[in-house]
Amino acid sequence: MRLLKRAFVIMVLGASMLVAKPTIYILATGGTIAGSGDSALSGSYTSGTVTVDKLIAAVPEINEIATIKGEQIAQIGSQAMNDEVWLKLADRVNALLNDGGVDGIVITHGTDTMEESAYFLNLVTKSKKPVVLVGAMRSGTSMSADGPLNIYNAVNVAMDKASAGKGVLVVMNDKIHAAREVTKTATTAVDTFKSPNTGNIGTVNYGIVNYYLQPTRKHTVSSDFSVKGLKELPRVDVIFGHTNQTADFVETAIEKGAKGIVLAGVGNGNPYPSVEEALIKAAAQGIVVVRTSRTGSGSTSVGAEVDDAKYGFVTSDNLNAAKARVLLQLALTKTNEPSKIQKFYKEY
Known part of the structure; x- marks a missing residue:
């Protein structure tokens, strides 16, 4: 009997060790979150200088909760975001999410045009799996940089089963916003992202995710729009x-x-x-x-x-x-x- 109990314990422990961590891709496009400057006390910096591997290395805690893979899609300030990058990003997002081994995607992005990129992807992504855009209002070399915690929170949102089917999300400053509703409301404040007409749909506090609202407009798998094969968008x-x-x-x-x-x-x-x-x-x-x-x-x-x-x-x-x-x-x-x-x- 004692041998049977020991065998049972070993089997349970072995099974728990076999439970794989979720696989989350981080697609980097540049922006302040990947920016660096000469002083921790200056608002002057250059966007997009930090590569995706260094962004991931700056938040080692995400490797404890997920299998993290990174790709550099672009390396620009989001004031330079354009249709070419949008189409490239959409194609890569759809290809990854059609892979059964990918559980969610986090996209690091500059804040200037994040709301537009999020809404674009909300209309052309063909999956219920979570897609989360995240950025920062302070560069990585700034005192009290907000990027690392934003990334940690974004990965937790992308991992959370409750995030599926809600369309593309934006995670900033402990808030979860629906892509359709969110907008940047202040030039430099860390709480700049708000959803004026509806409010944020959830919160994420040091990785703890809670949802309170559900997007109701058509998006992702219910959308009529597709960019497959498109080389450009109408002016x-x-x-x-x-x-x-x-x-x-x-x-x-x-x-x-x-x-x-x-x-x-x-x-x-x-x-x-x-x-x-x-x-x-x-x-x-x-x-x-x-x-x-x-x-x-x-x-x-x-x-x-x-x-x-x-x-x-x-x-x-x-x-x-x-x-x-x-x-x-x-x-x-x-x-x-x-x-x-x-x-x-x-x-x-």
Whole structure:
């Protein structure tokens, strides 16, 4: 009997040792999280100088909880993010997530355009497995750098089974945000990332993950959009509304071949009169015009002060101008019919 008990204990211990840690890929694109400077007390630094292997080495604790693999996709500040990197990143994310041996992906990214990259991937990733974007507001050489803990938290979110099926996520400053909702709200503050219309969907505190909300709009596996085989995305320009505005930028966008124009209008997405006239002409030429607001939150109403039905304009629901542009780029790969594109803004 004693021998049987010992054998049973050995079997249980052996089985527990055979339980594999989750495999998490870290795809690096550069940004402040990979930046370095000459002084711990200076805001001056160079983005993207630290490679993915050094980022991983700086947070050795993640190797205790997961099998970590790293790849360098790009090495740029996110102010330089572009369609070429987006398409490369999307292709690699989809290829990895189709591999049964990969449990989740963490993408290190600069904060300037993180919300756009997250929303783009939210629309074109074809898997329920977690994809988490993470960055930092202070470079790795700065006093009280926030990057290492953000990475540790992001890996924990990517490992967590509750993260599956929630679309692409953004982890910053102990908060978990849905890609559709999150935006950068301050230039340098570590708590810059917020979701103005809905709030963050969860928290992660030293690796402890809790969710409180669920994204409801279509994303990832339910999305109609795919970038498979795409070499470029349609040109879409954003026009920022203000007082005493001229139509020059709208006219230039038309001349330069824009397929779509997003107006970040004043108030409820309203254009200056001369800009409205130029946008009406653009829509008549087959260029898709989307109205959104420069205010930072709230929905842009259909037909409130602008006759959208008459002019063939589209409204962005509560997407900000940057994200309205991302959705329009992908929508234009499907159609240039305003009524169909309006439906996309209601669904995504």
